[in-house]
Amino acid sequence: MAGRRLTGWVVAVPMAGLALATVYPLVFTTNVALKTRREYVLDRFSPAGSWHWENIxxxxxxxxxxxxxxxxxxxxxxxxxxxxxxxxxxxxxxxxxxxxxxxxxxxxxxxxxxxxxxxxxxxxxxxxxxxxxxxxxxxxxxxxxxxxxxxxxxxxxxxxxxxxxxxxxxxxxxxxxxxxxxxxxxxxxxxxxxxxxxxxxxxxxxxxxxxxxxxxxxxxxxxxxxxxxxxxxxxxxxxxxxxxxxxxxxxxxxxxxxxxxxxxxxxxxxxxxxx
The missing domain is CATH 1.10.3720.10 (MetI-like)
Structure with a gap:
């Protein structure tokens, strides 16, 4: 049982990392698209303060x-x-x-x-x-x-x-x-x-x-x-x-x-x- 659980973790952790690496660019792009130019210049990684749909x-x-x-x-x-x-x-x-x-x-x-x-x-x-x-x-x-x-x-x-x-x-x-x-x-x-x-x-x-x-x-x-x-x-x-x-x-x-x-x-x- 312990060996099977360890095998599950060995598979799950890399797959979770791959899923995160795939989803993150989309999340980052969406967050940047909803920022103002000033917000992006000041901190490109922080969440958007308010959603600016006018960019789209x-x-x-x-x-x-x-x-x-x-x-x-x-x-x-x-x-x-x-x-x-x-x-x-x-x-x-x-x-x-x-x-x-x-x-x-x-x-x-x-x-x-x-x-x-x-x-x-x-x-x-x-x-x-x-x-x-x-x-x-x-x-x-x-x-x-x-x-x-x-x-x-x-x-x-x-x-x-x-x-x-x-x-x-x-x-x-x-x-x-x-x-x-x-x-x-x-x-x-x-x-x-x-x-x-x-x-x-x-x-x-x-x-x-x-x-x-x-x-x-x-x-x-x-x-x-x-x-x-x-x-x-x-x-x-x-x-x-x-x-x-x-x-x-x-x-x-x-x-x-x-x-x-x-x-x-x-x-x-x-x-x-x-x-």
Whole structure:
């Protein structure tokens, strides 16, 4: 009993420290956002004497934050829809359809997961400029699809590979084509994994700065995270307003995570065990 209790403490203490390290930046940012500039200069770590919501209003109305928020919603929604469609189709094909080169193609998907965007950034920007996709919504959507499609295909392939093959065989005996098997059987069965990977892709796209900054150079088409960086330059001497902008960008992600954290965990472990 004593050994089990000691083991529990050994696990609980580091986890509590990790949770505190994760929550503290959000608490600190919220506290700074509700301070006046004078309160922050005098003591940045003390609790706010009174809550100054006008900082959030100033951050929202300045440098086009409302427009940046709308840009992020449009781009993220379109990118997640395209990623979900093509990722699920490719995952089904690689998991259940045997064709020449399928194994090599799957290995190529795995290899693409290990290529950082910084490595392909220069040729990528040149291709985008040559095709006229710079500073356009379709250009940024395609950039996100290219960046996160290998991750989506890998998770969906792992999930579909865990589906009992008897289900697919029964559907084929009933006269379904490969498309019919995907649309009528595999797509509904893969809905939980598809929702999980959709949430993960939405978080990835929403938090991105580098790709968005490269593809959307003009101020009118910036996404929210890029807008927060421009807010830092304009309000370098007014940290509470900048912290309010960071809070505006973080709240949607926090809300999504709180309501869909189980789905996110399922997405990470999709296909880890055979059903």
């Amino acid at each position: 209003a100033a951050a929202w109305s300045s440098v086009g934050m409302a427009r940046y928020f709308l840009n992020s919603v449009i781009v993220v929604a379109c990118a997640v829809a395209v990623l979900s469609l093509f990722g699920s189709m490719a995952g089904f094909a690689l998991a259940r359809l045997r064709f020449r080169g399928s194994s090599a193609l799957f290995l190529g998907v795995l290899a693409a997961l290990f290529v950082p965007f910084q490595v392909i950034m220069v040729p990528f920007a040149r291709i985008m400029a040559d095709t006229g996709l710079l500073d356009t919504y379709p250009g940024l959507v395609l950039a996100y699809v290219a960046q996160f499609l290998p991750f989506t295909v890998f998770l969906m392939t792992s999930f579909y590979a865990a589906v009992p093959p008897e289900i697919v065989d029964a559907a084929r005996i009933d006269g379904n084509t490969a498309y019919g098997v995907y649309w009528r059987i595999m797509l509904p069965m893969g809905a939980p994994a598809l929702l999980s990977v959709g949430v993960l892709n939405a978080l990835f796209c929403w938090n991105d700065v580098l790709i968005s900054l490269l593809v959307m150079p003009s101020a009118d088409h910036r996404t929210l995270m890029v807008g927060v960086t421009s807010l830092r330059g304009q309000y370098s001497d007014d940290i509470p307003v900048f912290a309010s902008g960071v809070l505006i960008a973080a709240v949607p992600v926090l809300v999504v995570y709180l309501f869909l954290q189980r789905r996110i965990a399922d997405g990470v472990t999709a296909g880890a065990t055979k059903g």
